[in-house]
Amino acid sequence: MQTLGQKVIYQIYPKSFYDSNNDGIGDLRGIIAKIPYIAKLNIDMIWFNPFFVSPQNDNGYDIADYYQIDPRFGTMADFEELVAKLKEINVGVMLDMVLNHCSTEHEWFKKALAGDKYYQDFFYLRPAKADGSLPNNWSSKFGGPAWEKFGDTNLYYLHLYDKTQADLDWHNENVRKEASKIINFWRSKGVAGFRFDVINVTGKDTVLVDSTDINEEKALYTDTPVVHDYLKELNRTSFGQDEDAITVGEMSSATIPNSIEYSNPAEHELSMVFTFHHLKVDYKDGEKWSDYPFDFMKLKQLFTDWQEKMDQGGGWNALFWNNHDQPWALNRFGDPVNFRVESAQMLASALHLMRGTPYIYQGEELGMMDPSYTDISEYVDVEALNAYQALIEAGKSPAEAFHLISLKARDNSRVPMHWNADKYAGFSTVTPWLKPTDQAEINVEKELASGQIFTYYQQLIKLRKEMPLISAGHFQTVFKDHPQVFAYRRYLDNQAKELLVINNFYGQETELDLGTYADKACRLVISNYDQDLTKLPAKLTLRPYETIAWEI
């Protein structure tokens, strides 16, 4: 059996993968049709974004029935077929468990609204303050207050996300029992992987006090100690019973000590965590809607800390540049215009050769990039549209607001997969729910025929399976102060050879003094330029976005 460190996970956003029945929306039969494509990558598991019954106010993260496939994505029979066909190529299924909140269309919420006390206790219902103002001053992460009127009552319900996503009260053990029941239902369908959506905000207090500022506000409900208890309980009552379970918690801002506790096997919580610290280095003073070049030294420091300290504490990292909530890493950290291929390969190497389990987001293996939209009406995401309004209200001109949205919108990565150069990118024969734009240059057909990114990912995946230095080695940053190079070594306690990974994060050449590595014999493992050295020089000139991994 492969270790966790040998596996690679692929992420599919079903709504945007492939539309089999031509209604403009990707679906399960579309994924089944593309299994031969997926098989070429040799990944081990696929994380699917939610396709459960949902009004789709937050693209399926507002679940109205956790046990049914939304008809727009297919049927339970389609899902069973998908699981079986993936099993034939040794690919497991990871489902997205959105258990911090449910849709206000869910029967729990509807029963609560109808006056059923048992279900009212599933939610955070609170009266207005004595002066008639909202129960507290918290904000929704999608803009506006975190409270909405609860039917005709004097109460309000808490929603940290959209107002159609009501937060579930995890203090209530009946809520936690429902959570295990849902996971166990999907386990019985052959599912061994679970991704837990915003699971670190389930530990809200019972008394929801006002916050003094936004940072303190998040701390009031994020990564509180009780989240560990909830996860231990969930592990015991559900997925922890499967030897081959793979779980990941979305823990955007979690600290290293907390992440160690979440992911150290001895704690019996999760297999690994997704944190987003490294994807906030291009936020200006923490503000996402800003135009700000990424802080390279900060990025390097973050990778160093997380890699080294998680290892020391026995924790495990999920490694990723992209997902359905992020603009493409290629636009943020690479150069899709002048060095699309080189920078895509460099980013892939920098990430895939670190310690942890890499995730590849659909289209990343093609070097997909942010769409070139020209009007705000082309975006559909609730977060982007709310943020646009807020930016305008804050005094930005429509052009400025549009520019900021175009840099950071979640829709950037949700654009339909480019299968070929057709009008709708071979995704559908009708207008897709979100518009593709650059399929003429970037698409599967072209990439498989003559591209260099897909094959590069194939190589990285293969190397991880073959080389214990990659799957199990320790990590240490080297040439720490170099302003343009992120380099590290991977080593094992019982092996003399190490892996040296060097990445030029910029489109300019740079010199690197190899120090004690000079004169050492080297064997090339992977690079995005031709390399013929068998012995290391004292000084190395790195070309734009050059990446090299040598075994030394």
Ligand code: GLC
């Ligand atoms: C997570 C999801 C995101 C969703 C949010 C609320 O961050 O990845 O897409 O909007 O949770 O469920």
Ligand code: CA
């Ligand atoms: Ca469809």
